[in-house]
Amino acid sequence: MVKDQSSNMPSFRYFCSFLVFLSAISSVSFLYWSHYSNSFWFSQEDTTELQQNEAINLLSYPKAWNHLSFSSNPPPKLLKIAVFVKKWPQRNQAGGLERHALTLHLVLAKRGHELHIFTTTSLNSSFPKYSLTNLHFHLSKPTAAGYLDQAVVWKQFQNQNSTIPFDVIHTESVGLLYTRARNLTNLAVSWHGIAYEAIHSDIIQELVRSPDESRSYALTERTIRVVEEVKFFPSYAHHVATSDHAGDVLKRIYMIPDERVHVILNGVDNGIFKPDLKLRKDFRKKFGIAESSTSLVLGMAGRLVKDKGHPIMFEALRQIFEENATFWKSVYVVVAGDGPWGDRYKNLGSNLLVLGPLEQSQLAMFYNGIDIFVNPTLRAQGLDHTLLEATVCGKPxxxxxxxxxxxxxxxxxxxxxxxSPTVASLKEALYTVWGDHRKDRGAIEQKGEVARQRGLKLFTAMKMGAAYERLFLCIASQSQVDKKNGRDDYCRYLPSDNIAILDQ
Known part of the structure; x- marks a missing residue:
């Protein structure tokens, strides 16, 4: 239907092409901007604001809230929070959005807040149980497409809201559709990928398409989706972008007012994911990987499917193994996850180890056992949790x-x-890593330490949870202004009031 429409409307095709061009310009400009600004933004603790000790309006704060330090003391107010998420994580099968939901809301529940999770029942396994008495689940059957049944969850929500109203409502992506959310002023939506970002992914998918595959019309469809999102996104009161780039797009391209867009980077449990020499030794012993100064262990984790970049990784490794026997003998590649590319990797040789999907504790052992983590994704969306897990484990x-x-x-x-997401560029990067490791193994380890220190500053579960907690307190209190002081304190940040850093 979309194809016919565009073929009969040349101007629409031009509009699609313009949006694709705009996407490329946006990505390039953001990369240029981030390259020259990161040395200041990410190496300092927001020096200007913090040194002046002046109050910051958090709702218009332009950077990721992870850069700010919120108190580790008990929360000043306990909130009743409604959470809408399409699927709650089931053991080791969780995707990024589900892992975010689990990590964030367990932190908030442990902080004492009352959480009501509106989600779907699992058809293949029993629903997980938690000992937290302030964590409540309201389950419903998913629709045929696997989404929340909006009529059912809305009725569940209204029943809970009629007794003691919710202080704040959080929807993971479109768990709660905009048609229900548009009249809720105390609502925040977290975006883990938006259609505008995905245009870049669609371009890459078309570039890596093999000649025997039919051409995809995803670009045209995605352009329409962008237009739809630009129209309905403003229906949500507050937006949380999980990457700096997504926040920039929401403000500039989707034209959402700055004070309604907040960047809070994803976080992971650094109590589980952390450097551990014993885990490293146990992992290498278990899988027969020799501890040698010349051997390099590369690791990958996640779904072993096309859009995660495994076609280009497979081809890059195949070519290198064929043209360089020394590389083949000295490099191990360990893959955690499942999918169609798992069996193909096994065909590359005995130094390709495919472990299947792993639990969190097993993943922690995996990260410790490798030398460097590789993520060849073709998806230009969101902030992949595996990258963050690897960094807090001290891996480049x-x-x-x-x-x-x-x-x-x-x-x-x-x-x-x-x-770049091409075989040639990936091969060059693999050769560079291999060469750096052979020349100076300590330099690789130093990169891992730099990554870990930055990860502890920005990417821990507590850092993420503290930022969301403060945002939720701010949103909830906007309609309950502190009458004593005549202002809303939770939306104002004073560095002197937040001496303790949560993840230290």
């Missing part, structure tokens, strides 16, 4: 040169490597 990372990654995670060569 190799990742695709997408704006969300270079703008928020691999912000300099001091903590890792980046490459």
């Amino acid at each position: 990372v190799m990742a695709t040169r997408f704006a969300s990654i270079t703008g928020s995670v691999v912000v300099s060569h001091e903590m890792g490597y980046t490459f």
